[in-house]
Amino acid sequence: VDSRTDLEDAADRLGLPAVLKTRHGGYDGRGQAVLRTAAHLDAAWSALGGVPLILEELVPFDRELSVLAVRGVDGTVACWPLVENQHRDGILRVSRAPAPHVSAETSEAAQRIASALLTDLDHVGVLAVELFEVGGRLLANELAPRVHNSGHWTIEGAVTSQFENHVRAVLALPLGETGGRGVSAMVNCIGALPDASSVLAITGAHLHDYGKEPRPGRKLGHVTIIADSDAELDARLAQLPVR
Amino acid sequence: VDSRTDLEDAADRLGLPAVLKTRHGGYDGRGQAVLRTAAHLDAAWSALGGVPLILEELVPFDRELSVLAVRGVDGTVACWPLVENQHRDGILRVSRAPAPHVSAETSEAAQRIASALLTDLDHVGVLAVELFEVGGRLLANELAPRVHNSGHWTIEGAVTSQFENHVRAVLALPLGETGGRGVSAMVNCIGALPDASSVLAITGAHLHDYGKEPRPGRKLGHVTIIADSDAELDARLAQLPVR
Numbered sequence: 134v135d136s137r138t139d140l141e142d143a144a145d146r147l148g149l150p151a152v153l154k155t156r157h158g159g160y161d162g163r164g165q166a167v168l169r170t171a172a173h174l175d176a177a178w179s180a181l182g183g184v185p186l187i188l189e190e191l192v193p194f195d196r197e198l199s200v201l202a203v204r205g206v207d208g209t210v211a212c213w214p215l216v217e218n219q220h221r222d223g224i225l226r227v228s229r230a231p232a233p234h235v236s237a238e239t240s241e242a243a244q245r246i247a248s249a250l251l252t253d254l255d256h257v258g259v260l261a262v263e264l265f266e267v268g269g270r271l272l273a274n275e276l277a278p279r280v281h282n283s284g285h286w287t288i289e290g291a292v293t294s295q296f297e298n299h300v301r302a303v304l305a306l307p308l309g310e311t312g313g314r315g316v317s318a319m320v321n322c323i324g325a326l327p328d329a330s331s332v333l334a335i336t337g338a339h340l341h342d343y344g345k346e347p348r349p350g351r352k353l354g355h356v357t358i359i360a361d362s363d364a365e366l367d368a369r370l371a372q373l374p375v376r
Numbered sequence: 377v378d379s380r381t382d383l384e385d386a387a388d389r390l391g392l393p394a395v396l397k398t399r400h401g402g403y404d405g406r407g408q409a410v411l412r413t414a415a416h417l418d419a420a421w422s423a424l425g426g427v428p429l430i431l432e433e434l435v436p437f438d439r440e441l442s443v444l445a446v447r448g449v450d451g452t453v454a455c456w457p458l459v460e461n462q463h464r465d466g467i468l469r470v471s472r473a474p475a476p477h478v479s480a481e482t483s484e485a486a487q488r489i490a491s492a493l494l495t496d497l498d499h500v501g502v503l504a505v506e507l508f509e510v511g512g513r514l515l516a517n518e519l520a521p522r523v524h525n526s527g528h529w530t531i532e533g534a535v536t537s538q539f540e541n542h543v544r545a546v547l548a549l550p551l552g553e554t555g556g557r558g559v560s561a562m563v564n565c566i567g568a569l570p571d572a573s574s575v576l577a578i579t580g581a582h583l584h585d586y587g588k589e590p591r592p593g594r595k596l597g598h599v600t601i602i603a604d605s606d607a608e609l610d611a612r613l614a615q616l617p618v619r
Contacts, residue, residue, distance in 0.1 A: 292580060292602070307577040314557060334550040337535060359535070 134186040137178055143188040150191040153177045155184050162223015194265035198232055201284040202247035203259045203298040206305040210251050212244045213291055213311045216283050228283040228319045233363055242271050259299040289339055289357050290317030315359050316366045322354040331374045332356050377429040380421050386431040393434040396420045398427050405466015437508035441475055444527040445490035446502045446541045449548040453494050455487045456534055456554045459526050471526040471562045476606055485514050502542040532582055532600045533560030558602050559609045565597040574617045575599050
């Protein structure tokens with residue numbers, strides 16, 4: 134979509150609702166507009182027009198998942214347990230791993246997607262694939278050829294973190310085991326950091342402060358909570374002063 | 377022991393074998409001499425004399441243990457699982473946690489020792505107590521009022537590491553859980569670092585490189601291996617190119 138006319142044509146072909154996105158520089162919901170009716174086209178064009186755009190069908194997904202995977206110089210691929218992600222206002226809020234209620238088929242499909250992409254792209258290092266689960270099917274939404282926010286839980290929640298394995302991969306060292314250690318949830322701190330005492334009073338909680346200046350919508354840190362079961366994790370998450 | 381005569385008197389009173397130590401600055405076996413017979417006194421005095429010394433009875437221990445504990449500003453105390461330590465040439469080589477074959481009584485005694493010391497000293501932060509196990513009894517050998525080499529396994533092997541809990545303590549934040557996650561072994565890299573590929577090919581192994589210049593007897597890094605059982609840990613340790 135390079136012009137107002139292109140946008141009209143694309144909306145006709147795809148139908149609405151659809152999502153208009155910039156082709157470069159978008160993140161955390163920035164550079165996106167949802168077109169629900171034809172009346173939204175003008176406002177979306179005013180907001181985003183002038184840079185190269187793309188129009189995509191809006192997918193009415195059941196939930197968002199992501200798969201983190203890593204590939205070594207020798208072509209070895211390893212995947213971490215599938216992650217369930219909750220976004221709000223276009224920004225990732227909570228990642229949970231392993232994603233609850235995932236069938237073996239879905240889990241294997243996600244690993245096949247990540248593995249095929251890593252191999253086809255001849256990528257070395259970590260790759261994150263954001264997925265929509267729609268009626269039991271997986272649709273790839275976005276690729277991040279790097280360590281990813283939805284993999285931060287691996288620091289405490291996996292045998293080897295995404296950061297350690299990325300470094301192992303690019304240094305041509307053997308990859309570490311990507312299995313989970315218990316169950317984990319990662320909660321982003323957006324715009325403000327929570328009271329550290331309240332967070333750290335929760336059993337299994339770890340606070341990561343990025344040392345950034347607070348600004349609305351900015352990711353300033355995250356909290357990871359580990360537990361031995363989903364029920365224990367839910368109980369601990371319920372104590373958290375941020376959501 | 378401040379003079380050659382003091383040394384003679386002290387050796388007479390304690391009996392031999394005994395250990396002559398400098399009162400300040402000793403570490404990794406430096407500033408120590410073992411006196412097995414009266415013939416060793418001259419050499420030991422030549423090597424160490426001239427600074428304040430102390431003579432101690434040599435304890436024929438069954439094994440060396442250590443207990444890592446942390447105390448918060450509010451007086452809360454938490455202990456990590458008891459550690460078994462193997463030294464060679466006065467330098468710590470391997471720490472294993474939880475220490476195998478420890479009775480509940482021994483474990484509780486170690487925690488009582490650490491807890492009493494922390495409270496009596498009004499210490500805030502991590503304290504390590506090195507212990508000799510002698511015929512089922514524990515004797516305190518040395519105190520380290522800080523994070524300690526025998527606690528490095530806690531980075532991967534405990535819910536909260538000694539480093540995180542030390543920072544939490546001195547910042548008056550709630551202490552994190554000190555329970556172990558599986559079983560762990562920490563192996564020091566002395567004088568040289570092992571080949572990273574060989575280390576990282578071992579499942580559950582993590583290599584810590586301190587970025588120091590190699591020198592004989594210098595601790596340049598450590599390897600931590602985690603596992604689900606003592607047998608699995610033994611099998612993984614057997615693959616390690618350093619000991």
